[in-house]
Amino acid sequence: MELNIIEICLLGALTFCFLVQLYFSLFVHLKLALVKIDQVSERARNPLSVIICARNEAENLKKYLPSILHQDYSDFEVIVVNDRSWDGTADILEDFEKKYENLKVVTVADGDKFIAGKKFAVTMGIKAAQYDWLVFTDADCEPASSNWLMGMQQPENENTEIVLGYSPYFKKFGLLNSLIRFETFFTAVNYLSYALKQMPYMGVGRNMAYKKALFFKNKGFAAHMHIPSGDDDLFVNANANRNNTEIRINRETHVWSEPKASFITYLRQKKRHYGAGKMYKPKHRFILSVQVIFQFLFYGLLIAASCIPTTRYIALGVLALSILIRSFVYPRLLKRLNYGELSWWFPILDILLFVFLVFNAILSIFVKKVQWK
Template sequence: MRALLAFNNTVVELNILEICLLGALVFCFFVQLYFSLFVHLKLALIAIKVIPETKKNPISVVICARNESENLQQFLPSILHQEYPDFEVIVVNDRSWDGTADFLKELEKKYAHLKVVTVADGDKFIAGKKFAVTMGIKAASNEWLVFTDADCEPASSNWLAQMQQPLNDSTEIVLGYSPYFKKPGLLNALIRFETFFTAVNYLSFALKGMPYMGVGRNMAYKKSLFFKNKGFAAHMHIPSGDDDLFVNANANNRNTEIRIHKESHVWSEPKISFLAYLRQKKRHFGAGKLYKPKHKFILSMQIIVQFLFYAFIITLLFFPATLYISLGIFALSILIRSFVYPRLLKRLNYGGLSWWFPVLDIILFVFLVLNGILSIFVKKVEWK
């Protein structure tokens, strides 16, 4: 079977293999466009609301720290000095030996709204960070809990005002955004770009009424929701997932909102070595295996379609009859995506990466494939 295709005033004859490959490429192209134009573009165009001045309910900020003395000294003051009338900061010291306990003890004397919870060596049923988070939640005096990490710094003193409990009482979860600080080098650019795409995905799907994850560096939920659904009981056996698995299990289209105002962002320290970053992504990959089936299907399809898109492009380059057609589809894909994602990069505080979007997009794809392969063989992961 052969087919004739008119292209640039030239009739091109295609065989059955070329037709199938080209058809598959076009299919991947349209699936790719669906996510770009009908999921992610909404996040780029939605108006960012300023949280109105309302009755500010009390907040409990929960931070877990394991050997984080230096980070706590650098970043904890910006959390303790938030412009919010009624809040407490709970720091859970999880078996640290680097002077964290001494620093927190001195800080408690200075700040009445700082509460320190200590997880001692030998405590039973310890399961990494989830045990520490649970201890922090139990110690919280307030219903609305805001979470961040020891190596994080709020973008403004109005962070808590932006992450406060919404007026709509049916909202039980608020998903925030946490970019990484800019550092020199390609690794940092890759980390920031990967974080950007992860955020675009989970925030966009939340807007569409299908929230599937959040990041513990910047999120909030009700204390009653945690205990009503037995906390982390369903996945206490794995070291990761205190944030994304909890959201995946408990968020829905009625009880979840997002916050992307610049004052609601929380900046975080990135990994500085490729091996450390790989271990971090391994933990995240392991948690993803426990997502709801529909979420795993959609996320897997995104990666598979992206992989097949590039695979078909490369394959069709070896067929003279489809060379220019495949290059044209690739160029059109980059053009459309370059209309969507640079806008989002600017909106999410990564405007400097806009010019590097096409290159970083390909590098990120290669890294995700590599990470997926390594995750098959490397089983052991730890919090710290």
């Protein structure tokens, strides 16, 4: 069988895209699959402040706030910022304040002098915190154990200013839930793996921690206050470096969260995240763009090569090899990050996630308006 120059170029491009894909799988993500997971500390070293921003989260606060307040940690406070809620959140928090001495409520009221948005609420919570080490989560989140704060406390290494945790979503019925959890998994694999490679570029506000001094030293969110999202990832992107950031992936330190229940609300959430991503440092935007672009090219070239009789079986062979190698890496990571039941669906979800990301990127071009809640 002889191939013409076009077919040779097509297969060459497909192979190159496969090798790029292989790099991310074996030289970036595999590191997270093999790294030793540290045990949670058995003692609390320093006091800390937990900060939660809540906007119309009455039901979630009733359901999840006790698991925060009952953490097995000797000295901590929980600050809940009630950000202009009208659903009874204030009443719920008032009841909790009567029961828990370590709960502090900060209220953001409507008014021209207030800046709407989560970043303002987070800033108010940080200003109210009495301790330097700040741990962040959301009102719809539940720690996996009572040792969550033990794991997310200030590390022994005083040079560490940021700790990145992991926050999976609760399992629900349906394809959308599987897609949401799989997308969350890949996002976590990426930012945790790059943090291990001493190139941290983001974190998630559902489970992360940093020093209050770091926040004020770098003027908080001033550089991106005009962006509705980014109170977590943009702050990490601007302030994390190879020497001041650690990760925590012990299962006791995971924080479970409620996933979006509809495709529309999920799209809105991803739209906010996509907008924040445009503000990342150039080197981080380049890395993330390369991953998406070469995955897009891989599937595009694969389809093209599969349509040509002389290259069809070679292309299918490359696909099979890609799935085989990736199936060696990612099912391990799925189990490590609490999504083990998705391992069997990995190849299908991988393709569906790619289709969704392309769709979301196109949609983001035409839909500009975003907001927190």
